[in-house]
């Protein structure tokens with residue numbers, strides 16, 4: 633008998649009765665309650681380490697919200713333990729720093745894939761395998777972003793490749809690092825390739841999802857874009873996740889309804 637054989641998952645302190653099969657993930661534990669307020673009849677489930685979980689309902693289906701903490705290792709643990717509890721569909725709601733000049737502070741970014749600048753994904757996938765988001769999740773997020781962003785005074789949304797990395801300050805203060813040359817050249821190459829924005833969990837989350845045959849996608853708010861100010865463009869700072877949360881919630885409803893219509897239990901192998 634090991635500590636891992638208990639009914640409750642070792643880190644998240646949840647079991648399969650505590651969570652729905654559909655889960656919204658987010659980095660910040662304090663964002664979980666705010667997201668859960670968008671579910672019907674949401675209730676608190678567990679709070680251990682960086683992992684806070686609430687459960688409620690969308691369109692009558694049980695849906696959970698769980699925080700992953702910052703970075704790939706803890707995000708991978710969250711997805712692993714949720715999959716062990718039967719979860720098969722994940723949408724990450726996150727924040728990021730814009731890279732492509734078209735991305736303004738407050739814009740939404742829906743990744744099709746994440747550059748694997750994390751360490752965790754290398755313990756899951758071969759090094760040349762892409763950390764791609766699940767297409768049906770991307771499609772559902774695009775449908776909801778179309779509705780949220782069309783005709784609104786607010787910000788645009790973008791779909792494409794993003795960067796995941798392990799060091800926040802390696803992104804924001806690369807010039808202070810002994811490896812500044814490497815970091816700055818790499819960032820510039822990503823920018824030239826059209827990489828949209830930079831965050832810290834998608835590559836690991838998508839990689840675990842691929843390895844475990846479940847679906848994962850993300851909607852990320854770019855809270856600023858230093859490339860814009862460097863290039864003489866206006867750089868607005870907007871750290872408001874309201875639209876990303878709405879986009880994720882609406883997309884989850886689309887996925888739930890789609891699974892019901894197709895008479896599948898959801899998930900990749902359904």
Ligand SMILES: O=P(O)(O)O[C@H]1O[C@H](CO)[C@@H](O)[C@H]1O
Nearest residue numbers: 659660702726727831832833
């Ligand atoms: O807002 P969250 O989801 O935490 O995402 C971003 O914010 C954190 C860094 O400030 C990293 O976790 C990064 O991925």
Ligand SMILES: O=c1cc[nH]c(=O)[nH]1
Nearest residue numbers: 727728729830831832
């Ligand atoms: O610039 C940013 C902002 C949020 N999160 C990141 O990882 N980078």
